[in-house]
Amino acid sequence: QVQLxxxxxxxxxxxxxxxxxxxxxxxxxxxxxxxWSWIRQPAGKGLEWIGRIYTSGSTNYNxxxxxxxxxxxxxxxxxxxxxxxxxTAADTxxxxxxxxxxxxxYGMDVWGQGTTVTVSS
Amino acid sequence: QSALTQPASVSGxxxxxxxISCTGTSSDVGGYNxxxxxxxxxxxxxxxxxxxxxxxxxxxxxRFSGSKSGNTASLSISGLQxxxxxxxxxxxxxxxxxxVFGGGTKLTVL
Numbered sequence: 001q002v003q004l005x006x007x008x009x010x011x012x013x014x015x016x017x018x019x020x021x022x023x024x025x026x027x028x029x030x031x032x033x034x035x036w037s038w039i040r041q042p043a044g045k046g047l048e049w050i051g052r053i054y055t056s057g058s059t060n061y062n063x064x065x066x067x068x069x070x071x072x073x074x075x076x077x078x079x080x081x082x083x084x085x086x087x088t089a090a091d092t093x094x095x096x097x098x099x100x101x102x103x104x105x106y107g108m109d110v111w112g113q114g115t116t117v118t119v120s121s
Numbered sequence: 122q123s124a125l126t127q128p129a130s131v132s133g134x135x136x137x138x139x140x141i142s143c144t145g146t147s148s149d150v151g152g153y154n155x156x157x158x159x160x161x162x163x164x165x166x167x168x169x170x171x172x173x174x175x176x177x178x179x180x181x182x183x184r185f186s187g188s189k190s191g192n193t194a195s196l197s198i199s200g201l202q203x204x205x206x207x208x209x210x211x212x213x214x215x216x217x218x219x220x221v222f223g224g225g226t227k228l229t230v231l
Contacts, residue, residue: 037220039167039222046124046210046222046223046224046225047159047167047210047212047222047225048222049212049219049220049221049222052220060217060218060219061219062122062219062220063122063217063219064122096166096167104157104172104173104176105153105154105155105172105173105214106153106155106156106157106172106173106212106213106214106220107157107169107171107172107173107176107178108157108159108167108169109169109172109178111166111167111168112166113166114166
């Protein structure tokens with residue numbers, strides 16, 4: 001059974017870069033059958049899609065975040081990562097990673113438990 | 122891209138049926154049969170309930186069903202149970218190869 005686990009600093013200073021990693025266990029990230037996504041949720045608010053990556057390295061990003069976001073994949077470690085630059089307090093949120101099977105035209109079927117990131121000096 | 126529009130809250134009594142709407146545009150909901158619905162209990166990660174408008178993943182109760190007409194998708198829950206009380210989010214793939222979520226609907230089981 002595939003599991004996803006987010007990891008990274010829980011506190012980031014304003015203007016710095018937020019870096020998170022999602023480790024995939026119980027399956028291979030390079031199987032070619034999935035997209036891998038990042039989603040975030042500010043406290044008490046709704047979900048916001050950040051972007052996705054395919055194992056080929058192909059990416060798609062939320063237009064509102066595109067200038068600050070980089071998603072990458074490390075198949076040797078079975079991980080994919082998120083970098084968000086020039087963060088502000090508005091980037092404080094729970095960050096989730098999720099799996100999107102290509103056989104589903106659209107649906108994210110496995111999610112990590114989420115990790116809270118606070119942007120504060 | 123703008124968020125999809127969902128009612129902020131809906132409610133129903135145990136055993137009743139409810140429907141949650143999700144309105145987008147021809148560039149997302151109306152343009153593709155690529156709508157999914159997620160259930161989220163407090164402090165938990167979202168759970169996929171419906172994918173591709175009307176398909177249920179294995180293990181999801183058949184009390185949950187999805188449909189779409191034009192630019193509006195809907196999630197229906199029949200035979201409401203206390204455990205269904207949660208936040209529900211719709212989401213759609215878009216013509217720009219991105220994803221957009223709705224603002225979320227809080228379901229209260231009275």
